[in-house]
Structure formats: structure tokens, C-alpha cells
Amino acid sequence: xxxxxxxxxxxxxxxxxxxxxxxxxxxxxxxxxxxxxxxxxxxxxxxxxxxxxxxxxxxxxxxxxxxxxxxxxxxxxxxxxxxxxxxxxxxxxxxxxxxxxxxxxxxxxxxxxxxxxxxxxxxxxxxxxxxxxxxxxxxxxxxxxxxxxxxxxxxxxxxxxxxxxxxxxxxxxxxxxxxxxxxxxxxxxxxxxxxxxxxxxxxxxxxxxxxxxxxxxxxxxxxxxxxxxxxxxxxxxxxxxxxxxxxxxxxxxxxxxxxxxxxxxxxxxxxxxxxxxxxxxxxxxxxxxxxxxxxxxxxxxxxxxxxxxxxxxxxxxxxxxxxxxxxxxxxxxxxxxxxxxxxxxxxxxxxxxxxxxxxxxxxxxxxxxxxxxxxxxxxxxxxxxxxxxxxxxxxxxxxxxxxxxxxxxxxxxxxxxxxxxxxxxxxxxxxxxxxxxxxxxxxxxxxxxxxxxxxxxxxxxxxxxxxxxxxxxxxxxxxxxxxxxxxxxxxxxxxxxxxxxxxxxxxxxxxxxxxxxxxxxxxxxxxxxxxxxxxxxxxxxxxxxxxxxxxxxxxxxxxxxxxxxxxxxxxxxxxxxxxxxxxxxxxxxxxxxxxxxxxxxxxxxxxxxxxxxxxxxxxxxxxxxxxxxxxxxxxx
Amino acid sequence: xxxxxxxxxxxxxxxxxxxxxxxxxxxxxxxxxxxxxxxxxxxxxxxxxxxxxxxxxxxxxxxxxxxxxxxxxxxxxxxxxxxxxxxxxxxxxxxxxxxxxxxxxxxxxxxxxxxxxxxxxxxxxxxxxxxxxxxxxxxxxxxxxxxxxxxxxxxxxxxxxxxxxxxxxxxxxxxxxxxxxxxxxxxxxxxxxxxxxxxxxxxxxxxxxxxxxxxxxxxxxxxxxxxxxxxxxxxxxxxxxxxxxxxxxxxxxx
Numbered sequence: 001x002x003x004x005x006x007x008x009x010x011x012x013x014x015x016x017x018x019x020x021x022x023x024x025x026x027x028x029x030x031x032x033x034x035x036x037x038x039x040x041x042x043x044x045x046x047x048x049x050x051x052x053x054x055x056x057x058x059x060x061x062x063x064x065x066x067x068x069x070x071x072x073x074x075x076x077x078x079x080x081x082x083x084x085x086x087x088x089x090x091x092x093x094x095x096x097x098x099x100x101x102x103x104x105x106x107x108x109x110x111x112x113x114x115x116x117x118x119x120x121x122x123x124x125x126x127x128x129x130x131x132x133x134x135x136x137x138x139x140x141x142x143x144x145x146x147x148x149x150x151x152x153x154x155x156x157x158x159x160x161x162x163x164x165x166x167x168x169x170x171x172x173x174x175x176x177x178x179x180x181x182x183x184x185x186x187x188x189x190x191x192x193x194x195x196x197x198x199x200x201x202x203x204x205x206x207x208x209x210x211x212x213x214x215x216x217x218x219x220x221x222x223x224x225x226x227x228x229x230x231x232x233x234x235x236x237x238x239x240x241x242x243x244x245x246x247x248x249x250x251x252x253x254x255x256x257x258x259x260x261x262x263x264x265x266x267x268x269x270x271x272x273x274x275x276x277x278x279x280x281x282x283x284x285x286x287x288x289x290x291x292x293x294x295x296x297x298x299x300x301x302x303x304x305x306x307x308x309x310x311x312x313x314x315x316x317x318x319x320x321x322x323x324x325x326x327x328x329x330x331x332x333x334x335x336x337x338x339x340x341x342x343x344x345x346x347x348x349x350x351x352x353x354x355x356x357x358x359x360x361x362x363x364x365x366x367x368x369x370x371x372x373x374x375x376x377x378x379x380x381x382x383x384x385x386x387x388x389x390x391x392x393x394x395x396x397x398x399x400x401x402x403x404x405x406x407x408x409x410x411x412x413x414x415x416x417x418x419x420x421x422x423x424x425x426x427x428x429x430x431x432x433x434x435x436x437x438x439x440x441x442x443x444x445x446x447x448x449x450x451x452x453x454x455x456x457x458x459x460x461x462x463x464x465x466x467x468x469x470x471x472x473x474x475x476x477x478x479x480x481x482x483x484x485x486x487x488x489x490x491x492x493x494x495x496x497x498x499x500x501x502x503x504x505x506x507x508x509x510x511x512x513x514x515x516x517x518x519x520x521x522x523x524x525x526x527x528x529x530x531x532x533x534x535x536x537x538x539x540x541x542x543x544x545x546x547x548x549x550x551x552x553x554x555x556x557x558x559x560x561x562x563x564x565x566x567x568x569x570x571x572x573x574x575x576x577x578x579x580x581x582x583x584x585x586x587x588x589x590x591x592x593x594x595x596x597x598x599x600x601x602x603x604x605x606x607x608x609x610x611x612x613x614x615x616x617x618x619x620x621x622x623x624x625x626x627x628x629x630x631x632x633x634x635x636x
Numbered sequence: 637x638x639x640x641x642x643x644x645x646x647x648x649x650x651x652x653x654x655x656x657x658x659x660x661x662x663x664x665x666x667x668x669x670x671x672x673x674x675x676x677x678x679x680x681x682x683x684x685x686x687x688x689x690x691x692x693x694x695x696x697x698x699x700x701x702x703x704x705x706x707x708x709x710x711x712x713x714x715x716x717x718x719x720x721x722x723x724x725x726x727x728x729x730x731x732x733x734x735x736x737x738x739x740x741x742x743x744x745x746x747x748x749x750x751x752x753x754x755x756x757x758x759x760x761x762x763x764x765x766x767x768x769x770x771x772x773x774x775x776x777x778x779x780x781x782x783x784x785x786x787x788x789x790x791x792x793x794x795x796x797x798x799x800x801x802x803x804x805x806x807x808x809x810x811x812x813x814x815x816x817x818x819x820x821x822x823x824x825x826x827x828x829x830x831x832x833x834x835x836x837x838x839x840x841x842x843x844x845x846x847x848x849x850x851x852x853x854x855x856x857x858x859x860x861x862x863x864x865x866x867x868x869x870x871x872x873x874x875x876x877x878x879x880x881x882x883x884x885x886x887x888x889x890x
Contacts, residue, residue, distance in 0.1 A: 048774075051774070052773075052774040055773040055774060066697070066705065067695070067705070067756070067757060067758070068704075068757065068758075068760065068761050068801065069761075070703075070704070070761075070764075070801055071697055071698075071703045071704060071705050072703075073697070073698060073703070075698065075702055075703050076698045076700050076702050076703065085780070085781075087781060123775070123777075125780045126777035126778065126779055126780045127774060127775075127777050128780075129777065129780040129783060129830070130770065130772055130776075130777035130778070130830060131769070131770055131772075131830070132769075132770050132793075132797075132824060132825055132828050132830045132831055133797075134785075134790045134791075134793040134794040134797050134824065134828065135780075135790065136787075136790065137785055137786065137787045137789075137790040137791075138787065139786075139787050140784070141784030141785050141786050141787070142781050142784065143780055143781055159794055159797075160794060162702065162794075162798060164702075165702050165798070165800075166794070166797060169797065172764070173764070173768055173769035173770070174769060174774070176761070176764045176765040176768055176769055177765075177769045177771060179765050180765045180766065186761075188758070188761075211750060240697040240698045240699070240703065241696055241697050241698075241699060242697050274668070274670035274671070275668045275670055275671070276668075277667065277668050277671045277675050277676075277678075277679050278671070278675060279672075279674070279675045279678045279699070280675075280699045282699070282700055283700075380700075380701070380725075383721060383725055383727075384725070384727065386727075386729065449774045449775075450774075450775075453774070493688075495686075497682050497685045497686050498685070499678070499682050499685075500682070541685060541686065541688065542685075543684075543685055543688055543689065543690055543691070544690055549693055549750065549751045549754070551691065551693060552685055552691055
């Protein structure tokens with residue numbers, strides 16, 4: 001039975017976190033070493049949590065499927081990290097960062113969580129600087145900032161186009177220090193395939209050793225899942241090749257509610273698809289929209305060379321429709337606008353891409369200044385496309401990038417399974433229906449460094465969970481289930497490869513559960529995904545054996561989960577009969593094509609309880625707004 | 637972006653385990669010039685799986701040249717001949733119609749082959765654990781702007797910090813030295829004020845861990861710098877050597 005108690009503390013919004021920290025139970029330093037914590041995933045949230053829990057004195061076991069904890073996909077974030085430092089003296093504040101985030105999420109996130117995120121944002125920057133993260137600086141030696149979509153202040157801290165890398169290496173360095181000190185035991189090349197629940201509480205995990213194929217059990221008094229998002233459900237996305245939903249999904253099947261699965265972000269500035277052999281889409285940092293102007297030819301069937309198209313024949317559609325935010329309109333609006341332009345046939349050469357043009361920026365501040373700001377992004381673009389963006393406008397198109405949905409968590413980041421905590425992109429909590437740029441790094445580190453270490457301590461202090469031996473029946477049952485699943489996959493011996501079926505799933509989802517959705521399409525796609533899942537379990541071909549290195553088997557397990565999750569995304573999108581943020585229902589828009597929310601009926605979090613594949617029960621957490629007034633999001 | 641596929645002969649290293657003897661296996665590929673070399677591998681593996689054959693084991697993840705997971709030796713060059721790019725950023729347009737390409741794993745004593753093109757690079761993590769950090773606990777940091785760092789220093793530190801930990805420097809070096817890798821981390825902290833308290837202890841510990849992990853000595857051939865996908869400069873090794881020398885004097889209380 002699922003109980004969605006958000007456990008939001010009493011008091012004024014700005015005092016909730018402070019009060020809560022005071023009211024939380026503490027664990028005496030000498031007793032901390034009696035508590036074991038498992039952390040799955042070593043990206044910003046996971047590495048941050050593992051390192052900090054280790055510093056506090058808990059015994060931590062950290063797991064990654066990579067060969068090194070430094071390789072998590074947090075590393076690929078380019079643009080930056082937000083914080084409410086107001087170093088630019090441009091009117092920023094904790095409240096403004098909170099408000100921008102909740103407005104950017106189209107009023108579908110929990111006020112208290114989002115406010116806490118803004119509150120701890122400043123500590124994150126201090127923390128990272130102390131770790132030696134080489135953020136960009138002004139000549140006087142102070143930290144530099146840039147602007148990002150959805151905000152009118154300059155609050156984004158950055159390290160060239162490699163901010164995620166530098167922040168992750170910072171967290172990795174703190175984690176390494178704890179490994180050396182012996183408080184964190186690091187397990188590489190292990191994939192979590194089940195969570196073990198004993199008497200209703202999370203007590204451990206089942207993992208597969210990706211080198212030997214051995215299935216191992218690990219026990220602890222609390223488990224943290226920080227395994228990222230599920231954009232790879234679309235097959236083509238900006239996520240890393242191995243990014244997947246399996247850890248979160250297996251927890252869901254053991255009783256953790258999955259929240260808002262239909263909130264998936266399609267990022268506006270990615271490289272267009274090059275052809276059928278494509279395995280992954282590449283993101284260009286959204287910071288490019290600070291100086292690049294987005295446009296399409298005004299004329300369908302435009303044949304002239306791009307630089308020969310005169311101003312009057314260009315449509316700078318974001319600047320035209322959203323004069324105050326212009327090219328910095330939020331991601332969902334920018335992406336959908338690009339889709340519509342291409343649907344109208346105005347895409348570059350009639351295809352699916354739009355221009356991102358730096359000619360004016362180069363005229364205004366000069367090529368060296370543009371190079372200073374975006375040099376490595378321009379190089380990357382030229383390397384991939386063999387076109388020089390200093391001379392010819394870039395071509396971009398939206399791509400699946402981030403998932404706001406995830407495992408449901410309360411204010412303590414605890415899922416509906418006591419003792420199972422979820423951090424970073426894997427949870428649903430802070431971004432509502434749309435995430436603003438430079439907020440993912442902020443959330444990952446907030447959860448890892450400043451929230452989970454407190455709330456897990458509170459769980460230990462108040463619940464005093466017992467240790468459970470890995471020889472127990474529940475661990476054995478989980479191992480058996482993992483082995484049975486591997487054996488089943490290896491025995492089907494059908495005709496289609498894992499990738500063949502994954503591509504089919506991706507095509508279905510991007511078409512019907514992508515940038516825009518409608519009732520008819522969603523109903524159709526639910527049946528099609530269900531059929532495809534059937535096809536997978538009867539016709540997939542997985543080679544090799546399970547007691548061995550077997551990447552084919554690894555992918556098969558992940559795709560099996562995507563086939564269930566993909567259906568839930570469509571089910572959720574169908575239930576949410578309104579448009580909000582990244583979830584755009586064709587039926588609910590103004591004459592100008594703007595989203596229409598329905599606060600009366602849909603100001604809730606959808607939390608889905610798993611019953612069997614293809615069958616879920618919906619629970620609703622009503623969102624209560626004490627501080628902000630629900631407004632129509634306008635970026636005009 | 638439709639252009640004709642290019643046809644290639646691939647000689648790919650297959651090896652069952654660290655102890656097994658490996659050999660080159662030949663494959664034919666017809667691939668879009670816009671595909672990356674790893675997308676070509678994806679297609680090749682998809683075909684092998686369809687035929688019920690074991691796919692070629694290779695590692696990759698972000699496919700954007702930043703995670704450091706991928707690493708193939710292509711025609712004798714770690715990450716291929718093109719400068720300052722990782723394997724995943726190599727596009728098929730850089731090959732000619734009919735060309736034969738040799739693809740091997742990173743080879744070094746400290747990087748045993750696990751299967752085919754996949755190697756074990758754990759030694760790199762052990763070096764980082766020996767001292768690649770500043771010792772302070774979460775929550776104890778002063779305000780970020782309390783530490784002023786010149787733009788130039790921050791930029792130099794970032795030049796070093798950009799290392800992606802792929803191990804190409806090791807594969808490029810005739811001695812299998814990881815000194816470029818070690819020096820990048822040592823330099824990042826040696827340049828920044830935050831790294832000063834542990835500066836000399838750090839260089840000692842990291843160099844010792846390097847030597848104990850089976851990596852060889854640096855003899856200044858510069859092969860590492862030439863193959864580094866991030867263009868990490870050899871001057872970092874000079875900076876590290878200077879610090880190492882000073883740290884030895886400090887240890888002897890000179």
C-alpha cells in the first residue's frame with residue numbers, strides 16, 4: 001500500500017529546511033560506523049553522497065557499472081551550474097532562483113523541495129571551489145557568471161564548456177579521499193539489478209559483476225539510488241550509451257512509486273540526426289543561445305546559400321514570439337517552436353534542423369571574444385559536421401536530453417520503500433514539468449552533498465534499522481530472480497537484435513510521446529508498445545552466456561525495462577489531460593500555440609504503483625502552493 | 637546529409653582474456669561518412685548478434701569525448717591519427733574508400749586486456765586515490781569569492797584539469813608511463829591556492845602510487861602529448877618534476 005506523505009516540514013517556506021535540520025534526529029559520531037549505506041551510481045549525486053556520508057563516519061559501499069567512478073554521465077554537462085550568489089549584483093536572490101525554477105517547471109514541482117534547492121545552491125559553489133574546481137574567473141580574480149535560458153539574471157557558474165566534467169572530478173576527488181581513508185568501499189563494473197526489501201524496508205541490492213557475470217548480494221541499512229535519468233528510452237538521446245533506467249525500474253517493481261514519467265525534456269540545441277546508422281545524439285550547450293540567434297528561412301523550399309538569404313527572408317521566430325526572453329526562452333518552448341518550423345517545411349533544406357547563427361555576435365564582439373566564450377563548442381561542432389560555424393550558421397534540432405520524472409520521493413528524498421533514497425536525475429522532485437538550464441548539476445550536488453547525508457542520518461537516528469545478513473531468504477530470492485531473467489533472455493534465440501527492438505521503441509515514443517502528444521496517438525502507442533514488449537520476449541536474440549563479459553545481455557536487460565517504462569510514459573501522458581512544461585497536449589493550447597495548464601484538476605504529482613507489466617495504479621500527491629501564485633507562464 | 641557509403645577492410649584485435657593469445661580478425665564494412673567509428677562498430681556488432689556471433693567487446697559511453705571510457709588504437713595511434721580527439725569523435729569521412737584499418741586495444745603492462753578491445757585501467761584510479769584531492773569535508777568551505785584566483789591561473793589549472801583519464805598517454809608511451817596523467821592532476825592543484833597545503837605530500841604520494849601500479853618511467857619522448865585527446869601539455873610533467881624534486885628536499889628537511 002503506497003502512502004504519499006510528502007513530509008514537508010511546517011513553517012514559512014524559507015524556514016522549512018532550517019527547522020527541519022534542527023528537528024532531525026542525529027546519530028552519535030561513535031555510532032555512525034555501525035550504519036552501512038549502499039550508494040548506487042557515482043555521478044554528481046551518488047559520488048557527492050558517498051563521499052559526504054563517508055566523511056560523516058558511516059560505512060559506505062559505492063557501486064558503478066563503469067570501470068571508474070569518474071565516468072558517470074554528469075561528466076558531459078557542458079554549460080554550467082546555477083547558484084543564487086548574486087555576485088553580479090543584478091537582483092538575484094534565493095527566492096528568485098526558487099521562483100525561476102518553479103515557474104520554469106510550470107508549477108508542477110513541490111515548493112519546499114525547490115526552495116531548499118535554491119537555498120543550498122550557494123554552498124555548492126563554495127564546496128566546489130574548495131575542492132579546486134577551476135571555474136571561470138574575472139580579471140580581478142572573482143568568479144565569472146553567464147546567463148542561461150529561463151532567467152533574466154546572470155547566475156550560472158562555468159568552466160569553459162566542461163562544467164560537468166570539472167564538478168564531477170571534484171566529487172570524484174572527494175570520493176577518492178574517502179576510499180583511501182577506508183570509509184568508502186568502491187565496487188566498479190557492477191550493475192544493480194534488484195533492490196532487496198526485508199519486512200518492508202530496503203536492506204540491500206543485487207548486482208551483476210560485469211566482468212565475471214557473477215550475481216552478488218550486498219546488504220546495508222539504507223540504499224541510495226543515484227543512477228540518472230531515462231532519456232535513452234527514446235533510443236536516440238543525448239544520454240551516454242550505457243545510461244539506463246534499470247536500477248530505478250527494478251526498485252519501482254519492488255514497490256517504489258514512479259512519479260511523472262511523462263515529463264521528459266527535449267533539449268533545443270542538439271546536432272541534427274545524420275542518418276540511419278546513428279547511435280546517439282550530441283548536445284551543444286544551451287549557453288550558445290546567449291549569443292547565437294535562431295532562425296529559419298521564411299520561404300518554404302528556400303534554395304539559396306544560407307549566407308545569401310537576406311534579413312527580410314529570415315524568421316527569427318523566438319525573438320519574434322518572445323521579445324523579452326528571445327533566444328533564451330525555456331527549453332520546452334524553444335524545442336517545440338523548432339519542431340513546428342520544421343513541420344511547416346521551413347527547416348534547413350526542408351529537413352529537420354534550424355539555424356543557430358553567430359554572425360551578429362561576431363560583428364558585435366569580434367571573433368576572438370566569441371572564440372573565448374565558445375571555442376571548444378565550435379571546435380566540437382566542426383569536428384562532427386565538417387562545417388565552420390564562424391563562417392556558416394550552425395544547424396541544430398531538439399533531442400531527448402533530461403527526464404524530470406523519476407522515482408517518487410518525499411522531502412527527505414526517501415522513496416515509498418522506507419530506507420530507499422533517491423538522488424539526482426533519478427528522482428522526480430525539483431524541476432516539475434520542465435528543467436531550466438544549469439539546474440541539473442545544481443540538483444545533483446544539492447542532493448548528494450547537502451540533503452541525503454542529513455536525511456539518511458535522520459532515518460538511522462529515528463528508525464534504527466537493523467542489519468540483515470545476505471544469506472537471508474529475500475537476498476536469495478532476488479539473486480534467483482536476476483539469474484532467471486538472464487537465462488530467459490539468453491534462451492529466446494529469436495530473430496531481432498536488442499538494438500532493433502530498442503530503435504522501434506524509440507521511434508514510437510519520439511513520434512507520440514515526444515515534443516507534442518494527443519489522446520488518439522497516446523492510446524495507439526500504448527497498444528503498440530505493449531505489442532512490442534511481447535515481440536521482444538518472443539523474438540529477441542541475445543548471444544553469449546551470463547557467466548562472462550556480455551554487453552549484449554546487459555543491454556537486453558535494460559531494454560526489457562525500457563519497454564515497460566515507455567508504456568508508463570504514455571499512460572501518464574494520457575492521464576495528464578493538460579499541457580504543462582515539457583508535456584504538451586495538442587488538445588490544450590491557445591490560438592497562438594501556447595500551453596494551457598489546468599490547475600483545477602491537474603496540480604498533482606502522478607505517482608504510479610506497479611502491479612504487473614502494463615498495469616499500474618495511480619496515486620496522486622496534490623501540490624500545495626503556499627508561497628507562489630500560480631501564474632500563466634509567459635516569456636513574451 | 638546523404639552521401640555514398642565508404643567501403644573498408646577492418647582488422648580488429650580479438651582476445652578472449654588477459655592470458656589468452658589474441659589475433660586480428662578481418663571484417664568488411666560499408667559505412668556512412670558521417671558515422672563515427674564507434675557507430676560503425678555498433679552496426680558491425682548488430683550484424684554479428686543477428687548471426688548469433690559474439691559481438692566485438694569495446695567500451696564507450698558519452699560519445700562526446702569527455703568521459704574517457706573509449707580508447708582504441710587505430711592504425712597505430714591511440715584515439716586515431718587526428719589530433720586532440722577521442723576515439724568516439726573520429727568520423728568515417730577521415731578514411732578513404734577501400735582503406736584497411738587496424739584496430740587494437742590500448743597496450744600496456746598496467747592495462748591488462750579483459751576481452752578484445754576492453755582493458756583494465758584500474759591503476760589510474762589508484763593513483764588518484766593516493767592524493768588527487770584537497771583534504772576538506774563537505775560544509776567547511778569559505779565563501780567562494782573569498783579565494784581570489786587570477787583569470788590566467790584559473791585557465792592554466794583548467795588546461796590541466798581537462799584530462800579525461802582515458803589512458804592514451806600510457807598506450808602511446810614506449811615505457812607505458814602515466815606521467816602525463818599524474819602531472820595533470822598534480823599541476824591543477826599546484827597552480828591553485830586551494831592545493832597548496834598538501835602540495836608536496838600529494839606529488840610524493842601520487843608518484844609512488846604510479847610506480848607501484850606497474851606504470852613505467854618517463855623518458856621525455858613527448859609521445860603522450862602528441863596523442864592526448866585533450867592536448868594536455870608536457871609542461872605539466874616539468875611542473876610535477878620540479879615539485880617532486882622540492883618535495884624530496886623537504887622530506888630530508890633540507
